[in-house]
Amino acid sequence: MTNPAVALTALADPTRRAIFERLARSPSAVGDLAREFPVSRPAVSQHLKVLKSAGLVTDQAAGTRRVYSVDAAGVAAVREYFEQFWQQSLASFRAAASQPTQEET
Amino acid sequence: MTTQLQATSVTTETEVRAPVEHAFRVFTEGIGSWWNPDHHILQADLAEMVFEPYAGGHIIDRGTDGSECRWARVLAYDPPHRVCFSWDINLSWQIETDPAKTSEVEVTFTAAGPGQTRVVLTHRHLDRHGDGWESMRDAVGAGWNLDRYAEVTAVQAPHDASGPGWQQP
Numbered sequence: 001m002t003n004p005a006v007a008l009t010a011l012a013d014p015t016r017r018a019i020f021e022r023l024a025r026s027p028s029a030v031g032d033l034a035r036e037f038p039v040s041r042p043a044v045s046q047h048l049k050v051l052k053s054a055g056l057v058t059d060q061a062a063g064t065r066r067v068y069s070v071d072a073a074g075v076a077a078v079r080e081y082f083e084q085f086w087q088q089s090l091a092s093f094r095a096a097a098s099q100p101t102q103e104e105t
Numbered sequence: 106m107t108t109q110l111q112a113t114s115v116t117t118e119t120e121v122r123a124p125v126e127h128a129f130r131v132f133t134e135g136i137g138s139w140w141n142p143d144h145h146i147l148q149a150d151l152a153e154m155v156f157e158p159y160a161g162g163h164i165i166d167r168g169t170d171g172s173e174c175r176w177a178r179v180l181a182y183d184p185p186h187r188v189c190f191s192w193d194i195n196l197s198w199q200i201e202t203d204p205a206k207t208s209e210v211e212v213t214f215t216a217a218g219p220g221q222t223r224v225v226l227t228h229r230h231l232d233r234h235g236d237g238w239e240s241m242r243d244a245v246g247a248g249w250n251l252d253r254y255a256e257v258t259a260v261q262a263p264h265d266a267s268g269p270g271w272q273q274p
Contacts, residue, residue, distance in 0.1 A: 089140065093132060099127065
């Protein structure tokens with residue numbers, strides 16, 4: 001599971017967040033992004049690397065290029081986290097609150 | 106136990122074999138009896154948990170070294186049917202002091218037959234936890250790939266032993 005804290009930390013950088021939001025609109029290669037953003041191509045690559053390791057973007061080979069797109073699994077990380085957290089917690093609560101039935105002797 | 110989808114909230118429900126009053130009491134004053142003792146943000150080990158039973162109170166974790174962590178404000182306390190508290194922990198696992206950046210948890214207790222109680226827990230306003238989440242929500246909320254998003258969030262093994270833990274930021 002993607003760690004939501006890692007994902008949110010990755011998005012705390014404004015340039016990185018802009019790249020992420022740009023990729024949400026349409027998948028793109030490093031070169032396209034480097035032309036659109038006022039940062040160097042190596043810098044764009046570095047941001048993509050961080051986003052990828054945070055589980056927020058994914059890449060795919062398209063001929064000689066790598067096309068990056070937003071990874072929906074990473075996007076859902078925060079909700080997943082709390083979902084699992086509360087499911088496990090309520091299961092424990094249920095065990096603690098449920099009383100033995102009278103008929104069972 | 107089921108979980109529903111909604112963009113910035115999570116709902117989980119369960120049914121317990123106990124009257125409403127008992128279920129409410131175990132959830133609140135008995136919180137230490139069921140809460141996972143690893144789920145805290147103290148430096149020391151967790152010694153006890155205190156649920157102050159009134160609106161304006163707190164949920165307090167006490168460490169074995171005497172330290173204290175008030176990680177929730179009790180927003181509503183209506184025994185035996187409803188309790189609501191804030192989630193004052195940010196996603197870097199520190200106490201969030203700005204209430205505008207905290208989410209909230211509402212729990213309702215409803216009779217579901219003799220000696221049977223339905224408990225519904227909703228953790229809402231998750232989007233208040235900062236810029237990163239808002240970006241993610243906006244990227245998805247724009248209509249882009251929403252089906253995939255729903256699919257990914259829906260297909261989650263509910264009993265993943267390696268699940269969430271607060272001590273691992």
